Amino acid sequence: MVASGLAHSRFARAAQSADVPAVSRTGGAVILRAADIVAFQAQQRGPVLTRDSDSYDVVRRVWNGAFDRHPAVIARCTGAADVIGAVQFAARHDLLVAVRGGGHSLPGYSVCEGGIMIDLAPMQGVRVDPQTRVVRAEPGVLLGALDRETQAFGLVVPAGTVSHTGVAGLTLGGGVGRLQRKFGLTVDCMVGADLVTADGRLVRAGSDENPDLLWALQGGGGNFGVVTSFEFRACEFGRTAVAGGIVFPIDQARRVLDAFADYCDSASDELWMDPVLECDGAGHRQLNFTLCHCGDDASAGKDVAAIRKFGKSVRDSVARKPWTAVQSEFDRDSPHGNGYYMSGGRIARLVPIMLDHAVESITLPGAELGKISLTQQGGASARRPAASTAYASRDASHNFVVRASWEHPKDAAARTAWQKRTWKGFEPYSVGLYANLNATDSNVKARSAYGDNLDRLIEVKTKYDPTNLFHLNPNIAPRVA
Ligand SMILES: Cc1cc2nc3c(=O)[nH]c(=O)nc-3n(C[C@H](O)[C@H](O)[C@H](O)COP(=O)(O)OP(=O)(O)OC[C@H]3O[C@@H](n4cnc5c(N)ncnc54)[C@H](O)[C@@H]3O)c2cc1C
Structure with missing residues (x-):
């Protein structure tokens, strides 16, 4: 290390x-x-x-x-x-x-x-063993560094979509991203961890040692202690993918989303689609249909051609690119230091009324710098049993995220009000929250985030952090003795 x-x-x-x-x-x-x-x-x-x-x-x-x-x-x-x-x-x-x-x-x-x-930001070490494909990452590592180190050996740990996000928090909450349909969630590749418990002991979590703790760390958040080292088994992966964004004018958005909903049914595991309704600071609205295809040129070409026909695009950045470029292409859309308020939930299936609500909401005042995304889930991430890791709701068809943003504090109230109004229209369709993507006023409601895994998580929490020292997270309250 x-x-x-x-x-x-x-x-x-x-x-x-x-x-x-x-x-x-x-x-x-x-x-x-x-x-x-x-x-x-x-x-x-x-x-x-x-x-x-x-x-x-x-x-x-x-x-x-x-x-x-x-x-x-x-x-x-x-x-x-x-x-x-x-x-x-x-x-x-x-x-x-x-x-x-x-x-x-x-x-x-x-x-x-x-x-x-x-x-933990100073802890930046990454070590890759190309023979065993075991990758160790310290908890200050960002996704871009993890991709860079693993790609040097033709490997990848499936993770999130913005390269300046931290490996630690993303992994502990589950980890969805461009390769989840092909390889599963980040936690599906997590095989071990070192953790400092509330009483100051360093313990190891693995399949052979404290397996209950490993299970809990695979989606249960930072509830159990401080992880000082993550261990992943990486997947073999070429160094490129076909990816980018196809931008459609806002007046075509509703039609494009209908075509997207239909296409999801037949999409292969190589294809990941994330249409994003967005509004810039000057009030210009558009649908940025972002996608990634990790298959060969023939299958990628077929899917991309079909998606291009969803509407008449005004811009198109989809091309074969180095994986590290794919993973950082949209980094600039999430700058450090802006204010953000965000909610993310899972839905069982896309319904037309949700799509109506999404398209209407992005046109409302307060949507400036806002985004609404409807990311397809499924594939490998849905094929594992729900109880195999702490991460819940593997059977969701889509994750939807509503994000408000502002550069100046004076805009915070109006943008947050827009986010809350928009979210309210989606909430009835949500089958659970994604703990990593929520900025609720209080802790994410545990049952909604952890589903049927909550009772087992409470047992592990009670064992490793009985006084709830670590509670600034989507919190799991320990059992009271
Ligand atoms: C721009 C952006 C893009 C995102 N994209 C994705 C995405 O594509 N996929 C996805 O799944 N999520 C995504 N997320 C959500 C992201 O997974 C969470 O915000 C995650 O918590 C970030 O981890 P971090 O280490 O950067 O955060 P931090 O703020 O450092 O930590 C987040 C939480 O984890 C706890 N924690 C951090 N490190 C440790 C540790 N070593 N031990 C114990 N607890 C710890 C913290 O206490 C805190 O509760 C995104 C978030 C942002 C802001």
């Missing part, structure tokens, strides 16, 4: 001279004594930051600019020993805990006001 070191800045190491007001696990007030912080700083290899530290204001930022929170301390972890130290410090002082992997949590779970942020 390659562990990257951190240069310890003079400022990060400056001795803490004042006590620091903080927030406890249950929301009460706590005072961290200066001497305790100094002792904590001395024991860690990575820097421990407080408000006075030079890089504090940069490090506390997360992808969703709607969350401008100030942790009392930030522990920048360089390895498992630092994570153990940080968890023990948090438990000893009964602190509110936020765990940050790639920092892309929609509801801002990876930063907290007044607690401790356990920052």
Whole structure:
């Protein structure tokens, strides 16, 4: 495993001279004594930051600019020993805990006001064994780095669609993306993990050791502790795919979506389709029909030709591309620092009234910078039994996502209101929420996110985190003794 070191800045190491007001696990007030912080700083290899530290204001930022929170301390972890130290410090002082992997949590779970942020971003190692196809990734790794390292050996771990998303949070929630119909979810390739539990122990989760924990980590979120290393069995994969977006004018959107709904029935596992209704900041609306085909030229050509006939496009970027280019093509649509509010759910089947609602909603005021996507699920990700991993609702036909976004806080209220209104029209058709894609005001309702797997998840949660130290996530409450 390659562990990257951190240069310890003079400022990060400056001795803490004042006590620091903080927030406890249950929301009460706590005072961290200066001497305790100094002792904590001395024991860690990575820097421990407080408000006075030079890089504090940069490090506390997360992808969703709607969350401008100030942790009392930030522990920048360089390895498992630092994570153990940080968890023990948090438990000893009964602190509110936020765990940050790639920092892309929609509801801002990876930063907290007044607690401790356990920052895993410095842990960037990826190791690929081309013989066994086993890939180990540290929890600060982003999807782009995972693709780059695995593609060097003609391998891939199926994951999400935006390359600056974190491997850690995405995997722990399930992991849907362009290859899920061919190879399954990210968790379907996860074969092990190292995890620091709430009592500061490092445990291994695998099929031969703590299999209940491995099962829970395959979709149960960050509920059970801090993962310090993920282990995947990668899939053999060429270095290219046919992918991109076919843009249709908004007045054709409804017709194109009808054709899409019909085409889903006969689509092969190689084809992944994600039509996105979108509106730019100036109010221009369009349907960006994004797709990826991971088969050969003949089968890809046949599917792409059929989809092009869904309407008369105005732009078309579909072509054979290097896999790493496919995976980053739409990164710019999700810039860091904008404010976002988002919900994502699963549906059993597309019905015309939903498509009417989607097309109408994108034309309404408040939709500026908004997106509504209807991603086809199924294929390999649906063929595993629902209880084989903690991830629920494998039988959904589509995932739909409604995302509001704003550059200026003054637009937040109107855009969020648009999102909530739009979501309300979809909600009756939802058969469950995708825990990774929700920015609800409170924690995602556990039964809706975890379905029939919830009872078993509660058992694992109670075993590994009985006091709910790790609750800034789509939370599973432990059983009360
Ligand atoms: C632009 C964008 C695109 C996305 N695209 C997809 C997609 O294609 N497919 C998909 O499935 N999802 C997608 N998502 C959702 C994404 O999976 C979640 O937002 C995920 O939580 C991000 O992980 P992260 O490590 O970046 O986030 P973080 O904010 O760092 O963490 C998210 C959650 O995981 C917990 N966590 C993080 N690291 C650890 C760890 N090592 N141990 C224990 N708990 C941990 C955190 O405490 C937090 O609760 C997307 C999100 C965004 C913002």
